[in-house]
Amino acid sequence: MIYEGKQKIWSDYQKEIPDDHYYYVRSCIRQTFFPASEAALLNITRNILGRDVFENEHHTTCGGIAYHSDTIPQETIMTIVARQFALMKKHGYENYVCSCITSFGIYIEILETWRNFPELEAKIADNLKKTCNLEFAKPKFVVHTSDLIYKLREEIAAKAKYKLVNVKTGQPLRVVEHIGCHYAKMFPSKGVGGAEYPYVLAGMIESWGGEIVDYPERRHCCGFGFRQYFIKANRGYSLSNTHKKFESMEPYEPDFIITNCPGCAYFMDRWQYVIAESQGKTYGENGHGIPVLTYEEVAGLVLGFNPWDLGLQTHQVYVEPLLDKLGIPYEPAKKFLGAKGQDIGCPALPSCLKV
Amino acid sequence: MMDFGFYLTPSSTIELDKVDRKAVDDLARADSGFRTCIACGSCTASCTAGVFAETSVRRAILSVLNGRDEKAMDLLSSCMLCGKCMMVCPRGINTRHLILSLQKYYNGK
Numbered sequence: 001m002i003y004e005g006k007q008k009i010w011s012d013y014q015k016e017i018p019d020d021h022y023y024y025v026r027s028c029i030r031q032t033f034f035p036a037s038e039a040a041l042l043n044i045t046r047n048i049l050g051r052d053v054f055e056n057e058h059h060t061t062c063g064g065i066a067y068h069s070d071t072i073p074q075e076t077i078m079t080i081v082a083r084q085f086a087l088m089k090k091h092g093y094e095n096y097v098c099s100c101i102t103s104f105g106i107y108i109e110i111l112e113t114w115r116n117f118p119e120l121e122a123k124i125a126d127n128l129k130k131t132c133n134l135e136f137a138k139p140k141f142v143v144h145t146s147d148l149i150y151k152l153r154e155e156i157a158a159k160a161k162y163k164l165v166n167v168k169t170g171q172p173l174r175v176v177e178h179i180g181c182h183y184a185k186m187f188p189s190k191g192v193g194g195a196e197y198p199y200v201l202a203g204m205i206e207s208w209g210g211e212i213v214d215y216p217e218r219r220h221c222c223g224f225g226f227r228q229y230f231i232k233a234n235r236g237y238s239l240s241n242t243h244k245k246f247e248s249m250e251p252y253e254p255d256f257i258i259t260n261c262p263g264c265a266y267f268m269d270r271w272q273y274v275i276a277e278s279q280g281k282t283y284g285e286n287g288h289g290i291p292v293l294t295y296e297e298v299a300g301l302v303l304g305f306n307p308w309d310l311g312l313q314t315h316q317v318y319v320e321p322l323l324d325k326l327g328i329p330y331e332p333a334k335k336f337l338g339a340k341g342q343d344i345g346c347p348a349l350p351s352c353l354k355v
Numbered sequence: 356m357m358d359f360g361f362y363l364t365p366s367s368t369i370e371l372d373k374v375d376r377k378a379v380d381d382l383a384r385a386d387s388g389f390r391t392c393i394a395c396g397s398c399t400a401s402c403t404a405g406v407f408a409e410t411s412v413r414r415a416i417l418s419v420l421n422g423r424d425e426k427a428m429d430l431l432s433s434c435m436l437c438g439k440c441m442m443v444c445p446r447g448i449n450t451r452h453l454i455l456s457l458q459k460y461y462n463g464k
Contacts (some may be wrong), residue, residue: 233361239362242365278363
């Protein structure tokens with residue numbers, strides 16, 4: 001294909017991401033799974049890259065978990081979302097950045113619904129006025145925090161202390177990137193690279209020196225799927241999804257996995273433990289698992305943050321083999337110490353998954 | 356091994372790289388219908404036994420191509436060789452011969 005023509009087609013898969021001035025909303029489940037990732041994002045964007053990312057304590061959950069579990073109706077979640085947008089407007093922002101892929105999907109879905117059903121939008125505006133006494137507003141841009149890090153990836157690379165390179169071999173680390181389903185599969189035009197060629201995480205890895213692994217089940221869901229997990233009897237479906245992905249990526253021997261979705265990071269990490277303990281199968285080197293990191297954690301490592309300040313001790317699969325490959329120093333004795341040096345407790349060790 | 360109260364479901368993945376191609380080639384030599392079938396399902400729709408038991412020539416051929424010979428044999432175990440499928444096949448496949456060839460091949464193994 002002619003290069004210019006290819007570039008033109010690729011331009012259709014791009015997304016406009018503002019450079020600065022964001023109203024930031026957190027993810028309810030990330031704050032329990034990987035709480036340090038959100039703190040790292042704010043630290044990187046505000047203190048290292050000098051961006052204006054505003055957060056206030058009045059925002060709430062987007063309601064996505066309840067919505068996807070069929071426990072609240074759509075009009076309720078729309079009013080919750082309208083309140084978030086109204087808070088953004090109240091604080092003088094037009095760009096909305098959210099930390100969760102489920103939330104991102106919810107925001108895009110609701111904005112699209114309002115665009116197609118203006119009478120519903122008017123009803124929600126009325127609900128918002130009656131319940132919260134806030135003025136209805138819509139953001140100019142809605143982006144996910146991985147979009148923001150993608151936008152800033154070259155600035156991060158310029159300030160990097162470490163590259164995603166194996167210091168022992170000099171070879172780029174082999175990285176599996178996993179995109180959350182609600183990022184671009186529902187509304188492809190809202191994600192970098194669309195649903196077919198999502199580039200948001202691949203772009204980061206390439207900028208930071210790593211190499212992307214392409215494997216057959218690369219676009220397969222991680223298996224979280226809300227109802228597959230929430231009901232214990234259904235968890236076999238969730239586990240089987242993850243198992244399928246790991247079986248597919250195993251021959252390519254990835255060094256680590258990067259994800260942009262709270263559920264994907266959690267389940268690809270935790271299910272490795274369940275598969276190991278119930279099936280005796282591990283996927284990393286020498287009986288270890290494959291470390292699963294969020295993009296903020298990877299950005300933090302590249303920028304030289306202390307791994308324990310990034311919350312890497314909260315992962316099920318131990319990250320020390322990866323840190324050794326990257327040549328990042330760490331103090332094993334401080335792994336389970338809190339911010340004030342107090343002992344936060346070492347979890348029970350698995351019997352099969354090597355730590 | 357630890358029991359978590361939920362389990363892996365068997366994978367439905369078919370790895371064609373691991374299928375015994377010799378069996379497929381041998382069967383195609385015995386009856387070219389294995390290659391000419393277009394999986395339209397006319398045979399299954401007209402099958403008398405299929406009303407009462409899981410019987411399908413179409414799925415049996417597909418199972419052979421996917422390396423699932425036991426499944427193929429199961430799908431034809433209720434066949435009465437009435438030949439109705441032969442009469443409706445748009446590709447003119449001698450399905451009765453195909454079924455007998457398949458049974459002969461796997462039973463003889």
